[in-house]
Amino acid sequence: MRLLQGPKRTWLAGLTALALLALWAWINLPVSEVLRGSTRVAALPALPAFTAGQRVLLLSPHPDDETLCCAGLIQQATQAGTAVYIAWMTAGDGFEFDAALTQKVLLPRAQNMRRLGNTRAAEARAAATVLGVPAAHTFMLGYPDGGLFRLFTTNYDQPYTAPHTRANRVYAQGALSPGRPFTGRNLEADISRVLDDVRPDLVLAPAPQDFHPDHHTLSYIALRLMSQRAQQGRLRYWVVHGGLEWPLPKALHESLPLTLPPLARQLPWLRADLTPEQERVKLQAVNTYRTQTEVMGRFMRAFVRRNELLSPDPLPPTGSPRQP
Numbered sequence: 001m002r003l004l005q006g007p008k009r010t011w012l013a014g015l016t017a018l019a020l021l022a023l024w025a026w027i028n029l030p031v032s033e034v035l036r037g038s039t040r041v042a043a044l045p046a047l048p049a050f051t052a053g054q055r056v057l058l059l060s061p062h063p064d065d066e067t068l069c070c071a072g073l074i075q076q077a078t079q080a081g082t083a084v085y086i087a088w089m090t091a092g093d094g095f096e097f098d099a100a101l102t103q104k105v106l107l108p109r110a111q112n113m114r115r116l117g118n119t120r121a122a123e124a125r126a127a128a129t130v131l132g133v134p135a136a137h138t139f140m141l142g143y144p145d146g147g148l149f150r151l152f153t154t155n156y157d158q159p160y161t162a163p164h165t166r167a168n169r170v171y172a173q174g175a176l177s178p179g180r181p182f183t184g185r186n187l188e189a190d191i192s193r194v195l196d197d198v199r200p201d202l203v204l205a206p207a208p209q210d211f212h213p214d215h216h217t218l219s220y221i222a223l224r225l226m227s228q229r230a231q232q233g234r235l236r237y238w239v240v241h242g243g244l245e246w247p248l249p250k251a252l253h254e255s256l257p258l259t260l261p262p263l264a265r266q267l268p269w270l271r272a273d274l275t276p277e278q279e280r281v282k283l284q285a286v287n288t289y290r291t292q293t294e295v296m297g298r299f300m301r302a303f304v305r306r307n308e309l310l311s312p313d314p315l316p317p318t319g320s321p322r323q324p
């Protein structure tokens, strides 16, 4: 094969540089917001205000999801006199690169991963405090990060051993049911216990379109448990992993709106506007997750925007042109 001649090579290098520059701009500059999105968000109906005496439960797959999706909503609720509760399904102990970086080990072992789980559980409680949710209103369930789909399917009754921590039962400090084997049935029993305890008027859960398996699995579980109680109408849905690098641009852009997540664009979204003070506190809560921000701070801070989004329905209206 002949090597490319001089002018051809220059052209190719120029085109490659241009493509890389376009990709960088797409990820880092408000290109997508200018092209689309902002106007649709501005036209969304406002989320009804929270009221005193209401009880809200946030179901969070991992430590940090509650802050990314809903830190502004949590503040608005507590400021209105609504009692807010947060339940974390996992301690976030499945992210090996995170353990390697924050604990400065090349190949994290099971003990490193469990340590990461306990650190993240502590960060979650600290973030809740920043958002005005007292420790007594928080529940760490401590099921395996990355394992919820297994629990929902093949390991509903058969205990699951998490590959990262080598744990097959709840070990996280301060967990709701210490020592309980990792099965789907036990996870559902713990969530049911929280529901019985809290008796929520509203439950904020991931939408089924969220592409992280722990997130959409929790969506299915929440739908099933709330339907069994004939309370499906109390569910409200949010998205954190919304597809196509959403939210763009990455990093902190607190004056931009949070646009619709591409994977769940058809949901009947409602918009909650944040005050600058609520955005400041949201950023503070994000920064509480030191183990996470070291690895993906630009993704996390991109959620600190002028608004948050919540859908009253898990699916688009029937007859909508594009189902997820």
Ligand SMILES: [Zn+2]
Pocket: 061, 062, 065, 212, 215, 240
């Ligand atoms: Zn998550």
